[in-house]
Amino acid sequence: MSDNSTQTSSSSTQTSSVPSVGQNTDAQANAAQVKDIKRPQTVEIENTFYGDFKMTQERPNVNDRRVINGEEGDVVQLSPIKHQFAWDAYKAGNANHWLPEEISMQKDIELWKSDELSDNERRAIEMTMGFFTTADSIVANNLVLAIYKHITSPECRMYLLRQSFEEAVHTHSYQYIVESIGLDESKIFNMYREIDSIYNKDMFAVSLTEGILDSAFTTKSDEAAQMFLENLIIFYVVMEGIFFYSSFVMMLSFQRQNKMVGTAEQFQYIMRDESMHMNFGIDMINTVIDENPQLWTPEFQEKVYKMVRNGVELEVTYGNDVIPYGILGLSPESIREYVQHIADRRLERIRLKPIYGSENPFPWMSEAIDLGKEKNFFERRVTEYQVGGTLEW
Numbered sequence: 001m002s003d004n005s006t007q008t009s010s011s012s013t014q015t016s017s018v019p020s021v022g023q024n025t026d027a028q029a030n031a032a033q034v035k036d037i038k039r040p041q042t043v044e045i046e047n048t049f050y051g052d053f054k055m056t057q058e059r060p061n062v063n064d065r066r067v068i069n070g071e072e073g074d075v076v077q078l079s080p081i082k083h084q085f086a087w088d089a090y091k092a093g094n095a096n097h098w099l100p101e102e103i104s105m106q107k108d109i110e111l112w113k114s115d116e117l118s119d120n121e122r123r124a125i126e127m128t129m130g131f132f133t134t135a136d137s138i139v140a141n142n143l144v145l146a147i148y149k150h151i152t153s154p155e156c157r158m159y160l161l162r163q164s165f166e167e168a169v170h171t172h173s174y175q176y177i178v179e180s181i182g183l184d185e186s187k188i189f190n191m192y193r194e195i196d197s198i199y200n201k202d203m204f205a206v207s208l209t210e211g212i213l214d215s216a217f218t219t220k221s222d223e224a225a226q227m228f229l230e231n232l233i234i235f236y237v238v239m240e241g242i243f244f245y246s247s248f249v250m251m252l253s254f255q256r257q258n259k260m261v262g263t264a265e266q267f268q269y270i271m272r273d274e275s276m277h278m279n280f281g282i283d284m285i286n287t288v289i290d291e292n293p294q295l296w297t298p299e300f301q302e303k304v305y306k307m308v309r310n311g312v313e314l315e316v317t318y319g320n321d322v323i324p325y326g327i328l329g330l331s332p333e334s335i336r337e338y339v340q341h342i343a344d345r346r347l348e349r350i351r352l353k354p355i356y357g358s359e360n361p362f363p364w365m366s367e368a369i370d371l372g373k374e375k376n377f378f379e380r381r382v383t384e385y386q387v388g389g390t391l392e393w
């Protein structure tokens with residue numbers, strides 16, 4: 001019988017040292033004594049996975065809740081929700097659930113074995129897989145090992161858990177594609193080390209994790225909080241918001257010509273998830289800035305411009321490497337324009353001025369990202385998910 005069960009008169013004959021609801025004052029006095037002896041009033045846990053979280057018997061004030069440095073507002077009790085964008089993103093992510101093995105790769109297997117793909121098209125597929133088979137894993141590691149610990153909003157943490165799982169699904173998806181179509185695994189899985197244009201993108205992101213992984217790191221000083229904000233911007237704005245998108249263009253261009261349709265369908269789901277990740281990340285970044293306006297100095301904003309410029313150059317170099325001679329109506333120049341165009345859009349989202357002014361050479365990408373507008377553009381299975389879930393973000 002549990003301690004919380006209703007006591008009846010017959011139970012009064014039982015001897016128990018554990019008091020329960022409704023028992024006499026002696027038992028309550030015992031309980032108070034046990035509480036005094038066994039339970040300290042305050043547990044201060046410094047610099048652990050809770051951050052500087054204080055476990056006390058006092059009610060926290062939800063108004064103290066912050067995305068960073070908000071331990072006073074409670075990091076473990078979800079409700080009442082303050083950062084609504086995070087809770088909305090969590091629910092939308094759940095509604096968009098998918099798994100790689102639900103998608104047939106049969107047509108891709110046949111096409112890859114045939115002589116209908118050009119060498120340049122094969123190179124583009126291989127390099128795309130070479131980048132992505134580790135990119136989402138790098139993002140997941142950054143989320144779990146660097147970001148999560150320092151985020152003090154329980155609702156943001158809920159979404160980080162969902163996002164981390166989705167990154168695992170994406171890594172699973174790339175593995176499944178490589179295995180299904182029988183790519184040379186040792187070649188693909190080592191590309192992130194052996195191909196300079198991929199290595200340099202990964203290094204750019206990973207180098208921004210280094211200081212934050214230090215066990216003594218906290219976000220308490222403005223300088224450290226800026227370092228943390230820099231990490232959020234590199235990962236959510238540059239990595240997920242710029243580094244992924246030229247590959248998304250390429251994979252959806254295959255689909256528009258009815259080639260590699262299984263691989264492309266996997267990428268449609270991934271792109272939908274990634275748009276959510278980026279949008280959540282941008283909301284979180286802007287909230288950190290709103291809650292800590294002293295961090296958003298002109299010097300820091302210059303730093304952000306520099307990171308975005310560097311990211312764009314790395315992505316343009318990568319694009320040149322993936323399709324040096326152009327394929328499927330894409331050229332290195334159109335990829336450059338597209339990357340610059342989306343970089344401007346990302347800058348605007350974090351309230352900075354655009355710097356490139358490039359036109360979007362692929363207006364159809366906007367429709368592809370906004371699934372709600374073009375339901376028939378997508379294949380059967382996506383439509384089924386649309387019936388069952390919300391696709392708004």
Ligand SMILES: [Fe+2]
Nearest residue numbers: 136166167170
């Ligand atoms: Fe991902």
Ligand SMILES: [Fe+2]
Nearest residue numbers: 139240274277
């Ligand atoms: Fe992501």
